[in-house]
Amino acid sequence: MTILVTGATGTVGRQVVEQLAKRGADVRALVRDPAKASVPAGVTVVQGDLLDVDSLRGAFSGVSTLFLLNAVVADEFTQGLIALNVARKARIERIVYLSVIHSDLYVNVPHFAGKFGVERMIEQMGFNATILRPAYFMSNDLAIKDVVFNYGVYPMPIGAKGLAMIDARDIGEIAAIELIRREQASGPLPLERINLVGPDRLRGADVAAIWTEVLGRAIAYGGDDTAAFEQNLRTFMPSWMAFDMRLMSERFLTEGMIPEAGDVERLTALLGRPLRSYRDFAAETAASA
Template identity: 75%
Template sequence: MTILVTGATGNIGRKVVDQLVARGIHPRALVRDPARASFPAGVEVVQGDLLDVDSLRGAFTGVSTLFLLNAVAPDEFTQALVALNLARAAGVQHVVYLSVIGSDVYVNVPHFAGKYGIERMIEAMGFSATILRPAYFIDNDVTIKDVVVNHGVYPMPIGSKGLAMVDTRDIAEIAAIELVRRDRAAGPLPLERINLVGPDTLTGASVAAIWTDVLGRPVAYAGDDSAGFEQNLRGFMPSWMAYDMRLMAERFVSDGMVPQAGDVERLTDMLGRPLHTYRAFAAGMAAAA
């Protein structure tokens, strides 16, 4: 049988494909434009997207296990429900879904609420499923490297409650482990939720301190200005998305994004190695600056 990876050319989806190939699996990759896709030998590329019913029907043929990843979009919930209904009709048994930690807590944040609804549909449809709930991606901060390095300011309004930031390499490897485990199971396995976190729970001040150390000069935390954050984002994304991100930042400040007891140990055991750290990420960015 076959593992289908959606979002296969994205930051996480591509890493999942590579992790599967490293485990001797030849997955099927769903992409919008096959001409622009470049994958290792043995990866089957199929054209389509999560709102193209005909292409999905073809993509799901012979698929046993689905990695469902869909980007933040106004119709994210519809995309997922179309895919899940077609997957079930095609006989797909197992699903690994990339949700978000706190999806059931950040209920006013559109893309969190949508992901929680999708989680509930996966459960109600009876899939043998793993729901992955990652915290804030360490890699997101690539986009603000120049602000930190050139202006000495960490601008992300992440507050003082703490975020258990996670590296996308760890997300992808855990996803591949779960995809292979479910695909090779003799029958359906119970639904599980796994929080994907990093080894450290970081605040705005502690992230600024890490940058201060790795750069060897002061870096200040810009504070919890979610309105300013929204305004800055509107310069390069739609207004609805910028507002969605503002609401998320406000929940960072009010609630944080902290791990549950045992999360770090569980992930370390699954990976057989330590989790990647924010400090290592910052040091790499500083070295490349």
């Protein structure tokens, strides 16, 4: 019985692979370039791409459970649908899919809408699935740590509604737990959605205060200018992606990323330990700088 992990070398995928390997699972990691893949001992690496149907057919052969992760790319929705169709042809019935929290609420944000479409197809195609819906990744802020450290500003326009930011390591461990639960089940388990959130609901001012405490000097919140945010992003990513991120940040300001009642308690029970906090993340980041 084999669990296949897509996106196996990315921020979340590598955590999933590591956690599965720790638990003794038979893991197959799908990567674009096996020569560059670093995986734990015992993990099988297979070459493939979510738009290369032939490579997927080979990678999916003999797989019992699939972890499906699509990166934020222009053809993300197409990738997801191809993977689901190839999985069905390969008789894979058990899936854990990495979606995003509020995918059904942030309807104008392209990568949220794409993930919600994949969620709907998982339902329509009758897969036995867990749909994981993570909030904002703490590790996203690694991209702006130099601005925090060198200019004293936290520049992400996350607003005052609050984001329940989560550590990617917690996402990976929860995904591994769910994959093994489905893999080892004696029969089909019902479709389930799980919000993946951190322990705190953080506003822009809260995050700036955490960095102030950790660094021992004043860090200001940069404010809610999403147009300026888009322009800054365009210096290092495609314009369509920068616009997608701007649309997402605008929904941060109007809706936030709010857990449902019981989410934190459910995840804490699932992990058997507290969720990692943003303060822990900031302290680790500062210590490694």
